[in-house]
Amino acid sequence: MSPIRLSITTMRIVVLMIFVQLADACGPGRGIGGQRRGRKLTPLVFKEHVPNVSENTLGASGLAEGAITRDDDRFRDLVPNYNRDIIFKDDEGTGADRLMTQRCKEKLNTLAWSVMNQWPGVKLRVTEAWAEERLHGHESLHYEGRAVDITTSDKDKSKYGMLARLAVEAGFDWVFYESRGYIHCSVKSDSSQASYTSGCFTASSTVVTESGERRRLSDLRIGERVLSIDEDGRPAFSEVMLFLDRNADEERQFVHIEADGNTHLSVTPSHLLMSVDSVGSRSFVFADSIEEGDLLLVAVNGTTLVPRRVLRVSVAVSRGVFAPLTRHGTVIVDSVAASCYALVESQSVAHWSFLPVRAATTISRWFSATKVPEASRQNGIHWYAKALYAIKDYVLPAKLLHH
Numbered sequence: 593m594s595p596i597r598l599s600i601t602t603m604r605i606v607v608l609m610i611f612v613q614l615a616d617a618c619g620p621g622r623g624i625g626g627q628r629r630g631r632k633l634t635p636l637v638f639k640e641h642v643p644n645v646s647e648n649t650l651g652a653s654g655l656a657e658g659a660i661t662r663d664d665d666r667f668r669d670l671v672p673n674y675n676r677d678i679i680f681k682d683d684e685g686t687g688a689d690r691l692m693t694q695r696c697k698e699k700l701n702t703l704a705w706s707v708m709n710q711w712p713g714v715k716l717r718v719t720e721a722w723a724e725e726r727l728h729g730h731e732s733l734h735y736e737g738r739a740v741d742i743t744t745s746d747k748d749k750s751k752y753g754m755l756a757r758l759a760v761e762a763g764f765d766w767v768f769y770e771s772r773g774y775i776h777c778s779v780k781s782d783s784s785q786a787s788y789t790s791g792c793f794t795a796s797s798t799v800v801t802e803s804g805e806r807r808r809l810s811d812l813r814i815g816e817r818v819l820s821i822d823e824d825g826r827p828a829f830s831e832v833m834l835f836l837d838r839n840a841d842e843e844r845q846f847v848h849i850e851a852d853g854n855t856h857l858s859v860t861p862s863h864l865l866m867s868v869d870s871v872g873s874r875s876f877v878f879a880d881s882i883e884e885g886d887l888l889l890v891a892v893n894g895t896t897l898v899p900r901r902v903l904r905v906s907v908a909v910s911r912g913v914f915a916p917l918t919r920h921g922t923v924i925v926d927s928v929a930a931s932c933y934a935l936v937e938s939q940s941v942a943h944w945s946f947l948p949v950r951a952a953t954t955i956s957r958w959f960s961a962t963k964v965p966e967a968s969r970q971n972g973i974h975w976y977a978k979a980l981y982a983i984k985d986y987v988l989p990a991k992l993l994h995h
Contacts, residue, residue: 791934
């Protein structure tokens with residue numbers, strides 16, 4: 593059997609073992625259908641919003657991308673919702689309340705089912721979706737078809753707290769018990785969603801190779817050793833085993849972080865970065881949870897990690913996505929200490945799940961004493977990473993997952 597076939601076989605066997613182990617270790621998970629069976633839902637209280645951040649932030653529905661008018665090219669991206677289990681108020685008589693983004697439509701349809709299950713005979717009612725009349729705030733997501741105002745068909749205000757909770761469970765990215773007369777819900781833009789399906793850096797992001805050269809990720813080769821962080825938390829060189837994601841042409845939305853010492857890093861929102869608190873305790877956190885004033889670890893002279901204070905966090909769209917996987921599961925990119933992983937807020941769980949990759953690389957070494965670094969012909973997410981992403985929602989507790 594060839595080394596490549598043996599490696600793939602080994603990976604497939606071990607990945608099955610990992611799936612079983614993760615399921616045993618983390619309990620039954622949410623399973624198909626979302627919420628845990630038998631879990632008691634708590635209604636939102638008046639003026640409460642989930643998550644507890646502003647609507648137009650990365651941790652919620654994201655920044656406004658600009659109003660959509662009927663003459664706008666983006667108008668064709670809005671889709672009508674003809675779900676018979678939803679009542680659309682449509683005061684204007686233009687059908688505007690049926691227009692929304694695809695993501696908003698999906699969440700709304702899920703919520704409609706939840707409402708009927710919660711209150712038999714009652715339907716979901718939409719009082720406002722896409723808005724073309726400027727009756728909302730300047731950055732309102734209604735103008736982009738990303739927000740809806742909802743009630744129940746019986747207009748029973750005593751149900752609205754639970755309606756808001758059901759909207760959270762349905763997957764809306766921001767839910768606000770805004771008024772005694774309705775619940776406001778919104779979603780991330782469809783164009784930003786690819787940024788949450790994996791974790792990557794930009795093509796122009798750089799790493800330091802063992803030879804001391806600073807190399808763009810777009811030029812990095814499999815088998816090269818780059819500056820990373822070892823098990824003891826110190827800078828060390830580690831082999832690049834593969835790319836979890838690699839696509840030179842894809843555009844993604846990135847979190848752009850500026851920190852002391854002229855430090856700049858662009859990374860997708862769901863990627864893990866190494867943060868440090870005021871007492872020096874280190875942890876890996878999602879990039880879109882980083883705020884001004886937080887401390888990140890930055891490599892100085894390739895030998896020392898020092899905390900640098902974050903000065904500014906913004907959002908930018910860039911072309912090219914690259915996510916190298918090192919043997920240590922960490923990498924220092926643009927001098928910032930980062931994980932190789934994303935989507936799961938646990939470095940140990942993520943690193944353990946890629947044990948088959950490390951085993952396959954070791955096995956390959958047995959058949960090739962000297963391995964020449966090779967260019968990756970990969971385009972897109974690696975098949976093994978894609979398999980793990982597909983099952984993470986069913987085997988891991990919700991608190992570890994990026995939403």
